[in-house]
Amino acid sequence: METASITAWTLMNEVPVPDDVQGVLVEGEQAVTAFRTFRDTAIFTTKRLIVRDAQGLRGKKVEIYSLPYSAINMWSSENAHGLLDVNAEIELWTRAGHIKINVGKGADVRRIDQLIAWAVLR
Numbered sequence: 001m002e003t004a005s006i007t008a009w010t011l012m013n014e015v016p017v018p019d020d021v022q023g024v025l026v027e028g029e030q031a032v033t034a035f036r037t038f039r040d041t042a043i044f045t046t047k048r049l050i051v052r053d054a055q056g057l058r059g060k061k062v063e064i065y066s067l068p069y070s071a072i073n074m075w076s077s078e079n080a081h082g083l084l085d086v087n088a089e090i091e092l093w094t095r096a097g098h099i100k101i102n103v104g105k106g107a108d109v110r111r112i113d114q115l116i117a118w119a120v121l122r
Contacts, residue, residue: 009051010087011035011042013106018043024050024064033115035107044115069119071095077113080105090116 017031021043025031034043040052040062051065074093080103088109092099103109 009042010038010102010104011107011112012037012104014108014111015041021050024066035112044119046119049119067092067094067096067099069116072116072120075113075116075120077109079109092116 013036015034015036017034018041021031021034021041025045026047029045029047032044032046034041037051037053039054043050043052048069049067051067053063053065055061055063071094072092073095076091078089078091080088087105088103088107090101090103090109090112092101103112
């Protein structure tokens with residue numbers, strides 16, 4: 001599996017969960033929160049992280065990445081520090097490989113770290 005494109009994810013700020021996400025959830029799964037990404041949304045659910053990536057000029061083609069929390073073996077978080085370091089980072093080590101997610105200054109890296117801990121450790 002190629003995970004290089006995943007490193008382009010940047011969680012910008014927390015937003016309301018999009019209504020249309022209900023169509024991709026399984027029975028018993030609930031959306032918890034969402035973050036705006038560069039072109040679409042990342043949604044934390046009770047079972048997985050879903051990242052929707054709108055593509056093309058009009059964004060009509062949508063690729064959906066789904067990472068079950070059970071696939072996460074380890075993670076780390078690093079907060080931004082100083083004037084030149086504007087993005088914090090979350091790194092996930094999974095069965096699919098190593099995934100790096102940038103966290104923009106509008107999102108709280110500690111909140112995201114807590115969401116991952118809640119999802120993986122429960």
